[in-house]
Amino acid sequence: MSIRVGIVGISGFGGGEALRLIAAHPEFELVFAAGSGSAGSRLADRFPGVPPKLAALRIAPWDPETLPDLDVLFASLPTGASAEALAKVPSRVKIVDIGGDHRYAPGWTYGLADVWPDRIAGQSRIANPGCFPAATLNTLAPLLSAGLIRPEGIIIDAKTGISGAGRGGGDSRFGYADSNETLQPYGLLQHTHMPEMARTIEGFGGSARGLVFTPHLVPMTRGILVTIYARGSATTAQCLDAARDFYADRPFVRVTDRPPQTKWASGSNLSFVHYAADPERDLVIGLGVVDNLGKGAAGQAVQNANLACGLPETAGLEGMPVWP
Amino acid sequence: MSIRVGIVGISGFGGGEALRLIAAHPEFELVFAAGSGSAGSRLADRFPGVPPKLAALRIAPWDPETLPDLDVLFASLPTGASAEALAKVPSRVKIVDIGGDHRYAPGWTYGLADVWPDRIAGQSRIANPGCFPAATLNTLAPLLSAGLIRPEGIIIDAKTGISGAGRGGGDSRFGYADSNETLQPYGLLQHTHMPEMARTIEGFGGSARGLVFTPHLVPMTRGILVTIYARGSATTAQCLDAARDFYADRPFVRVTDRPPQTKWASGSNLSFVHYAADPERDLVIGLGVVDNLGKGAAGQAVQNANLACGLPETAGLEGMPVWP
Amino acid sequence: MSIRVGIVGISGFGGGEALRLIAAHPEFELVFAAGSGSAGSRLADRFPGVPPKLAALRIAPWDPETLPDLDVLFASLPTGASAEALAKVPSRVKIVDIGGDHRYAPGWTYGLADVWPDRIAGQSRIANPGCFPAATLNTLAPLLSAGLIRPEGIIIDAKTGISGAGRGGGDSRFGYADSNETLQPYGLLQHTHMPEMARTIEGFGGSARGLVFTPHLVPMTRGILVTIYARGSATTAQCLDAARDFYADRPFVRVTDRPPQTKWASGSNLSFVHYAADPERDLVIGLGVVDNLGKGAAGQAVQNANLACGLPETAGLEGMPVWP
Amino acid sequence: MSIRVGIVGISGFGGGEALRLIAAHPEFELVFAAGSGSAGSRLADRFPGVPPKLAALRIAPWDPETLPDLDVLFASLPTGASAEALAKVPSRVKIVDIGGDHRYAPGWTYGLADVWPDRIAGQSRIANPGCFPAATLNTLAPLLSAGLIRPEGIIIDAKTGISGAGRGGGDSRFGYADSNETLQPYGLLQHTHMPEMARTIEGFGGSARGLVFTPHLVPMTRGILVTIYARGSATTAQCLDAARDFYADRPFVRVTDRPPQTKWASGSNLSFVHYAADPERDLVIGLGVVDNLGKGAAGQAVQNANLACGLPETAGLEGMPVWP
Incomplete structure (x- = not known):
């Protein structure tokens, strides 16, 4: 059974990279995407290469009080813009915050995944390093x-x-x-x-x-x-x-x-x-x-989500770098 | 049971992209890589991001008479450099030629995969379009x-x-x-x-x-x-x-x-x-x-190999484009 | 005796290139620069490489009714933004309009300088080609x-x-x-x-x-x-x-x-x-x-101004291209 | 009366930049250019934007024993390739060596022109800093x-x-x-x-x-x-x-x-x-x-040559930087 995930901040580069990784993830199913600049568009309008299964997903405005049923939320919001809103997300939804508001904040685990994977396993509030x-x-x-x-x-x-x-x-x-x-x-x-x-x-x-x-x-x-x-x-x-x-x-x-x-x-x-x-x-x-945008943002976020969900740490992250 | 594949011309950009795609392919197992410029190196020496399973594979000099047991050979050689050598490859090894020597050559199928997939299915000598x-x-x-x-x-x-x-x-x-x-x-x-x-x-x-x-x-x-x-x-x-x-x-x-x-x-x-x-x-x-290097070379080559081998056409090719 | 010139639209790329050419011109003396985005700054604040003789010139807001005494005005304004204002410039001030509003407009000479230099000689309203x-x-x-x-x-x-x-x-x-x-x-x-x-x-x-x-x-x-x-x-x-x-x-x-x-x-x-x-x-x-920005904007504008003022056509324009 | 200058190493980037600066210099007249890769070509063949006065100058092979009458020679040769040859240049020809062989070498002045202009004035063997x-x-x-x-x-x-x-x-x-x-x-x-x-x-x-x-x-x-x-x-x-x-x-x-x-x-x-x-x-x-290629090579070389020849230090070097 797949894990239902959402992205908020889909219009930014970090959110876009999260989309690319999630689209190829063997366990994650993207069911929600929000972004202020692109709300109302279908994913295919903003991301011409999105796979057909996601093409028609409509980008929602960001409102933490009307989230669909989710297992994991990836948040990629400008620093300063996320603390209040993410506090409203139900605790059963795991959050990986790619933005800067929760690093070393109380109740949040600092997600330096290659160094401290054990600290992240099973957590539900993870702050991605900058x-x-x-x-x-x-x-x-x-x-x-x-x-x-x-x-x-x-x-x-x-x-x-x-x-x-x-x-x-x-x-x-x-x-x-x-x-x-x-x-x-x-x-x-x-x-x-x-x-x-x-x-x-x-x-x-x-x-x-x-x-x-x-x-x-x-x-x-x-x-x-x-x-x-x-x-x-x-x-x-x-x-x-x-x-x-x-x-x-x-x-x-x-x-x-x-x-x-x-x-x-x-x-x-x-x-x-x-x-x-x-x-x-x-x-x-x-x-x-x-x-x-990889280890520095969406890649480490997916790695953290894998650890948080008890999946293999490398799920969805095994692609070789693009060269040249 | 996986399909055993090789790449000749691994030092070039087309060969390198074939490596990237094959490394992530669900059915292909890379067992052979050849390249004049890099013969003797391990894959990890030339491709620092290669997955661990392939890191130690040693790049061979290119000699069609000493090929290991292969199901598919991807050839990415300079135009003019491949016809004679590829003629020596045993007929049970399917070849997808990314180079320019066999387009519309007798005995070779022109691999314009999006247009004529039926012509390619089951073939064993496929010339990738330029x-x-x-x-x-x-x-x-x-x-x-x-x-x-x-x-x-x-x-x-x-x-x-x-x-x-x-x-x-x-x-x-x-x-x-x-x-x-x-x-x-x-x-x-x-x-x-x-x-x-x-x-x-x-x-x-x-x-x-x-x-x-x-x-x-x-x-x-x-x-x-x-x-x-x-x-x-x-x-x-x-x-x-x-x-x-x-x-x-x-x-x-x-x-x-x-x-x-x-x-x-x-x-x-x-x-x-x-x-x-x-x-x-x-x-x-x-x-x-x-x-x-995708549809213009290694991507279409993998698509052609999928068609030739009876695999799903999209196997190993579903990744979203990288943006930005 | 030098020719007194001004630039309006100094914040844009065309205006900036005009500055570079005029700063090195043997006959032109820049006495006026205007630009909406940068009004109030000194030239050296916006152009750190400006020569000392021009460093302290303060960028003015653009108002055609308070122009200083000028011989030539280079206008590099967005298309649609210049016609009304430039109509207020006194007729004794020659204008070369780099922008798009006066190409083939009545009373303006089309400044295709390499093709029709004779048409431009002595004119006072010249529309630079796009x-x-x-x-x-x-x-x-x-x-x-x-x-x-x-x-x-x-x-x-x-x-x-x-x-x-x-x-x-x-x-x-x-x-x-x-x-x-x-x-x-x-x-x-x-x-x-x-x-x-x-x-x-x-x-x-x-x-x-x-x-x-x-x-x-x-x-x-x-x-x-x-x-x-x-x-x-x-x-x-x-x-x-x-x-x-x-x-x-x-x-x-x-x-x-x-x-x-x-x-x-x-x-x-x-x-x-x-x-x-x-x-x-x-x-x-x-x-x-x-x-x-050269022949396509500021270079041709200076060439047109040279023709209009009876100067050698190449004055200030003899620099070799920058390579690499 | 103009100063007769030559460039050796015209095919490299440093030599090419020296050409650009010398072509626009008020006192220097380029009468000699040498380069191994391009010997026999006219300057216009290698530098399509060269001014007409220099277009027909033919690039010579580099032989210090057959130099024409020169006042200044700019040498832009690979490090290790110039010491022996430059030793054969007559002492009445001033040399500015852009290459690396004579920095702090006996008999050569270290040409850090902005810091020590007085040391350079009148010298005839000047080693440009790296x-x-x-x-x-x-x-x-x-x-x-x-x-x-x-x-x-x-x-x-x-x-x-x-x-x-x-x-x-x-x-x-x-x-x-x-x-x-x-x-x-x-x-x-x-x-x-x-x-x-x-x-x-x-x-x-x-x-x-x-x-x-x-x-x-x-x-x-x-x-x-x-x-x-x-x-x-x-x-x-x-x-x-x-x-x-x-x-x-x-x-x-x-x-x-x-x-x-x-x-x-x-x-x-x-x-x-x-x-x-x-x-x-x-x-x-x-x-x-x-x-x-400016202060780091040809620009400082021309500055050094100006100082060595008693010209105004800024001669030929007053152009504004190119932006953008």
Whole structure:
């Protein structure tokens, strides 16, 4: 018997990617889709490649009080827009919140699925990590867990494809001609994702004091790379070994022998990590790659829903990345 | 019991896409991969996102005389490089040739799967259409079949993403900096794909005299759009209706109400067609969109193999396109 | 003594390119810039690379009744937004209108500068051709003038970079993630640029009946290519020779031996034309390349202003295209 | 009387950009161009937009013993390929070496023109900084000079457009389909540009011990951004003020109030720097933007040649960046 799922925020890129993954999921049946911008349209009007079984599903306006009977709701709403509404969803409906309102909120489980799958199993309120934290924390967790780096003074130089900025609602900074062929740093020494990362880092012990996070917009549609500079005296081999141990039984994280590039993950839920260290400089460089819409959003959301529902963790997520 | 398949030409883009599709196919088991450039490597060395079950498969040099036991061989070799070698493959191994050497060759079935699935069922030597002909012929077939356009004097203005030029073997014309941010027409009044298209058009009756084909390289990785100008007095509605009838039971062709764009098909085996006609000008415009590596190569190859093996035509091909 | 010039519409791409050209012009002195979106800013706030001499110029709101003393005004306003306002500009101020409101309007000269420079010399109300017509008409003019093609039934398959859609004002169709890696045909059998092109074609004699124009958005910032299919029995050599004769003394049009690509013109006022013909098919293919912001907008506007002011036609326009 | 200049390495991107700048230079006359790949061609065959005055200049094979009479030679040869040949160029010919063989070589002046113009004036053997060092050192110089950061432990996270990898000679890593839509880190903890940067940093005093440099290939044609993490207790305002003082009379460096993006410099010799600091974290972030082919190669080369020849430093370099 299939699991009845819904998506709210279907007009955004995260919601759209959730649709793509759910449409191919062996156990999930999409019975509900809501989105402000597209309410009233059929799915096929907005997604010309949707499979016939879903083509006629009509996009509803988003109202948590008139939900159909659902087992799981994927919420992909702008940060700040979801807390009140999701509080009205009946508790028997599991929620995976791709948006930013419930990360480390009371009553919600932080869904860093590759690192803490056991915490997620059976839960009904799961907050997906942000896209930058997903890439960062998967890279740092093995080192922190093994004590190979110190938690203080970590520098994260992060780069994201432009879909990470969302559909933009008409912000001309994200218009094609304005953002093509240019690399844009932004938000220096600001803090949107910092508390989430600091708190997770500190979950491994110690203080994340001095954390630095610098995001950049890269002229490509998808993909995140974080280049992390941490302090520690481990060797490259120790770091790689620690990560291979840490992720030995985990299906989605690949520890690679060479620097990963973002397209390796494109269209998939995979996460690539790599390390290079120089004990003489007390330096460990970590590289982490994810698809911001995959592991950084809808992929990890489906992984979390699988864990929450007791399904195989990889259900619906086994497709290879798209190359080139 | 699974069907044992092999790929030759795994280093090229078509071979790589075949790998992606086969890895997710419910009935196919990849047991053999060959490629000159990558022989000796494990699949995981070349394809970092390959699933664990295939990671250790070692890429063989291509030698048709030392093939393992196979049910189906997908061949994706440069045009001119495959005829002699494929002739040595035992007849019990079905071949789908993605390359250009066997289109309309004796003993080979022309694999235009959306148009003539019955011709392909059970065959063992199938020549995949070229990527431009795939997009073109799916667009023209309903009109020719219904007599809504005349076969003479058709003009095909074709645009392809740069993966259509292949990996390039170091041709600097296809280097990033040389081919980015520019649109390159080429091959004016030349004929590589013309005979294949003319012959298929004439298969519906009449002469394809005066056929014109102008290809252009577009600065994007994947995707083909053909903009076709044909002569006929049909209305837009007649053309759309004819296509909806023609493809009523076909799973991969979508007749759309508005002009399709290439990304609608990206990563999928879908084919989009649309028409606009002006009887006063004796003009029918047809638009056809495919992914050059999907319907234009590996997608249609898997579809052909499904038909040849008596599997459901959509097996392994149901994934939605990747957007954005 | 320098010529005092102003720009209205400085926030748009056409206005910005006019600024770039005027800043490097040996005779023009920019003394006025207006733009709704950016009024109140200094030029350096909007254009970080503006030369020091212009950095502090403050962008004014656009009000034709409070213009400073000017010799030339470049207007780059959305079509439909300029006619009433420009009518209030004193007649001693020469206007070059890059926008679409005055093409073939009474009292305005059609500024197809490479073809009809003599018509423009000394004029004070000049309507710049549209970007698609600029590319198209430069390509067709030599053939029409020499009688090598017939004016009826010309098909123009046109492709433009996305800056051609303007800054978009937040239309998500032109957002990066939505328009990257995709090719978008639009406006089939519609007519925005058709009357302008038909009228110009008919200026060489005969009827432009049956003209077809199909535009496409290409995922690149700048550049236009038109691929034109016309009827005529000329040979390739006759077409190339006719164009070389026609443009023998003209500084900006290059007749090339091979198909031009859009980046050849990028950042310049150049126009490339090429032809391939097949008398047996009664077919002439013309290819025309311009930068939509160069010859298609600000470049031709400066050229027109040079002609209008009696300056050397190439003043300020001699820079080589930017490659790669 | 004009200055007679030559370019060797005209087929590469750096050589091509030198051609573009020299063609528009008020004092330089290009009388010689050499390049292995294109020897025998006319300039117009390789550069369709070259001005008529240079169109017929024939590209020579590169032989330092048969040079014509020259005042300045711009050399843009692969690293490792130029030392022996350039040693044969007569001493009366000034050389600006854009390639990597003479940086900090005996007898050669290091041409960091915005920082040390006086060292370059009148010299005849000038080694252009590398593209990454150019961006980095312009950003660090004001802080080091004012003692606002410590020279130890500087981390440089560098990002370059793909033209920075050169034309590639057929390396498929730089093929369009392979390098589009992906971000590629490379060369972790390796040293190509490190000694040059360390030596320059140490030129301001102290030790550059612990320097870290991590380059990334960004899917865009041009542009470099360096994101630099340094230790120091300065405030943001102190850093910005120091840079404004340091570059007060320098024409090409712009100290900006907000993070610069790479396209701000595109096609120009400009250099943008910006800083954000947090004394509590003992942290100064510096951002530096240049065009890798402008300030990072041909632009700085022309600036150096201007200084060497006693011309105005900005001659031929005043063009605004191309936007969008």
